Amino acid sequence: MPTDAVEDYLKAIHRVESRSGPPVSTSQIAEALDKTPATVTSMVESLAERGLLSREKYEGVELTPAGEVAALEVVRRHRLIEAFLAEQLDYEPTEVHDEADALEHHVSEEFTRRVERLLDYPAADPHGDPIPPADLSAPEDAGTTLVAALEPGERGTVARVSDRDADVLEFLVDAEITPGTTVEVVDITSFGLVTVRTDDGTEHGLPEAVADRVYVRRGTDSAAATDGQEAGDA
Amino acid sequence: MPTDAVEDYLKAIHRVESRSGPPVSTSQIAEALDKTPATVTSMVESLAERGLLSREKYEGVELTPAGEVAALEVVRRHRLIEAFLAEQLDYEPTEVHDEADALEHHVSEEFTRRVERLLDYPAADPHGDPIPPADLSAPEDAGTTLVAALEPGERGTVARVSDRDADVLEFLVDAEITPGTTVEVVDITSFGLVTVRTDDGTEHGLPEAVADRVYVRRGTDSAAATDGQEAGDA
DNA sequence: CTATTAAATTAGACCGATCTAAAACAGGTA
């Protein structure tokens, strides 16, 4: 019987932990959830009492195994719901997040498994984030960012696009830089502008803030190009 | 931004109102929602302040037009979700209720419309309760109970089976007495036992408590027998 | 070692939803 709030805290802590590792600070959580630090302190106390995280005052928190399991269950539901919305109800990748953020707390295990089955066990959500299977054996691999992975002239397959910033995501979807598409890096300027050529031959100039949110695998894996494989947030 | 609780109160009040008419008493609401009368009094005060119902102390409450609209929106979402679960995810009619009761508060209008479209604008949920269309122009007809509608020897089409009691519903589903099936009343005893013959020729003896929860239309409408048309609860 | 400062915690409040126990009420009975 975790509440919506509890699940959102666990999910946020898990995300931060998997990016910058434990301990996760009060302010990081507050930032992620748009709550005041005081609120976070009190919630985090209660989470610790329930054994979902360990906490060192003034130091930060770290999920316990129980807390991580609970977090992964939320992530799994979130991403499956996103995949369902996109595939069955024709949502755009830019539209799925908010809906999934509410529903993730209210679908049963039964529902989750049935949706997963209906979608034939999808590997990733519409942004390319991997969907933990029922046993929660999630790879949760961070993936390689565009400039880190590819030199100018090289090609790769988009594995994931971060869904953190709605505007950035919108831009990428418009440019058709989405999981499964092939991109070639044309040029990288000293001031961070990355020019890429997509499948259809059009070129796009990506400012650093955008390029950093595109994760690729080197080379073109023509087979099964639809199921992304990298990872990070929800 | 009505909360889950507010929506559940409105839905319950609406249901009672449409059965026994206003005013709806504190104890009726308490009974329907399994809350104490004191709790209901305080919630009902707040609902009145928001203009969702009118209230006369010690008399009871009645939904305002605004309250009825809000209630119908919940009913619509509830029934559409039930229909979706049954048709897309192969839930049994006995399994859909609890899931829908949670989700009804968390799906967006967008989601609702898309599901409705995916299901091609279904007229009724898996129990035969009519689904109010987007403009909420709901017929909300109570339907006719088995013994009231049919004399022994007459046949009718099941329009709706009440989902109030889970065990009764289970029984009816097992007997394949569900919306769309044809039943013939074979016999009605003085002590309330109703014997019916279903489509496949098998006979079932229904105690009064069960028979009263089956609603039929006289005659057999072979065409469009799948979409029920009567009404009542969720 | 002290002073500054940013981060975190504590103190205290509020709101929504719920409960239990006590009081008030309305309708029918003697």
Added chain:
DNA sequence: TACCTGTTTTAGATCGGTCTAATTTAATAG
């Protein structure tokens, strides 16, 4: 009319989640 009795409301408490304002702490700079 005066009394019961069942229903309803009031009083007062608790819990989860949140906030603002005040305080404490840890780290850093002098």
